[in-house]
Amino acid sequence: MRMKSAKWWTYHILVGGFSVLMLYPVVCLLMSSFKESHTIFTTAKSLIPHPWIWTNFTDGWKGIGGNSFGLFIKNTAVLVILTMIGQIISCSLIAFGFARLEFKGKAIWFGIMMVTLMLPNEVVMVPQYIIFSKLGWLNSMKPLVVPAYFGHPFFIFLLVQFIRTIPRELDEAATIDGCNTFNIFYRIILPLIKPALATTAIFSFYWTWDNLLGPVLYLNSPAKYTVSMALNMFLSTETVSNWGAMFAMSIVTLIPVFVIFFIFQRYVVEGISTSGLKG
């Protein structure tokens, strides 16, 4: 085996070292979650906890105000699953309409969709809150879940791009075989866009899991809190004493994000590279 060149070593030490540096804060958070709360700041210099303790996790899991962290995870999981189902159904239907069907005003609607892609959420935030409060939806998941059933411009755009790469001959052959439009969508297109649907599902998970503003606006009772809100409450209610538990639960909320990323990396990377999804 030939020796690696000096250039090879320089490159990998430089780039590898830099990537480790970038991840240092995360490692630091992880290690802090195994430290005793009162030593976290005095021992910031040394990364490795001494002694290693697990009590932060058990403390943090007890949660806040009698609601365990498990409940917050369950709440968030329900929210994520309902949102994900909504996005997948609605966005695939809408994307099929834009990519494959001809109808009057299609270009205008597609243009409108591309504009809403860039619309700051703040502009609709106040009126949406008013509408949802008039509907009596405050302190429920409805304001967070229901809009997902009406599509999301990013995912629609991603799916449209993907459907456009599928040869139209497939649709035409199916039409000759007597397939109606819905069946072309359901039996031909849907199975072929699975990778893009996976990307949609993954990002739908990330955005819902991380979302703080929505839950802060619409969920009031702690029993309905999501993990983001629980962490926020840790931060605002806990005094300096319980940093360890807060870090431990921060790590817990990051675990699903990491796991899903490492399993479905390909879909994440492709989703961003092809459509410019913000990560």
Added chain:
Amino acid sequence: MSTPIVNENVQQRTSITSESIRKRRVIKENLTGYAFISPFVIGFLAFTLIPIITSLYLSFTNYNLFSSPQWIGLQNYIKMFTQDPRYWKSLKVTLIYVFAGVPLRLAFALLVAMLLNTASKAVGLYRSLFYLPSLIGGSVAVSIMWRNIFGDQGIINILFHFLGIPVVRWFGNPTAALWMLIFLSVWQFGSSMLIFLAGLKGIPKSYYEAASMDGANRWRQFTKITLPMLSPVILFNTVMQTIGAFMTFVPAFIISKGTGGPMDGTLLYSLYLFTQGFSFFNMGYASAMAWIMLIIVGILTAIIFATSKFWVHYESEGGR
């Protein structure tokens, strides 16, 4: 392409029937099309268009959610620009955040993307590692972590001390606190990097080979090939990142514990809007703020697009 193919010989005889069949077919096509996109149409009307119009109306009123809106004309806008120093402060802080954060983040993203645009087998791994901060960046956990490492005894200050740089009290000084937020945004360069990387992969290798045969050095290759070829991607990234940066909420909310402090140093626009709308229930005022934000974002986007003809290079086959 879905118009029926009518046999020339029988066309005349059946012209009336075929015309009505064609019409019916067109109507059916339209109905099918709208059936498929109906979730978007309904959602757009209910969750975007009606709220936008409502928001414009509310911006001319005094409204606190509990009593009915009271028309006050331009009062909210006048107050915003002449009687509300916190508004100016939050606008200034946000503009610094956007104009310092976005270019730094994009420069970083491009640099790393170029480093990773090699045939090395480890690139996949590095790409994932560099992307991770961007992936988790919007979460509360990361903002909590950031608070920690920038704390008075956090690792950043330990590092500063070690390097002989005077220790900074990141939470005691409004400028320092804002830079803490900017660093957090730069740290999340990963998604822009992936987009750049995809763009770099699309530049034919032969261009660089030809250039180096002509004796162009690395810098010239960068400015004469990489940048022009990548400019559409740079444009896209700049627009999306600028809009995204303008809407940043979570880090400012978490790092300042919802106050925007110290001394309004991290009072990003979204946070101030949120405070006005949902802490003080000045919903008319918050709507007026949202409209000014929309106008600012619109102007910025228009400026970026207007200047783009001077620096964005599209390939001659004029794709997009």
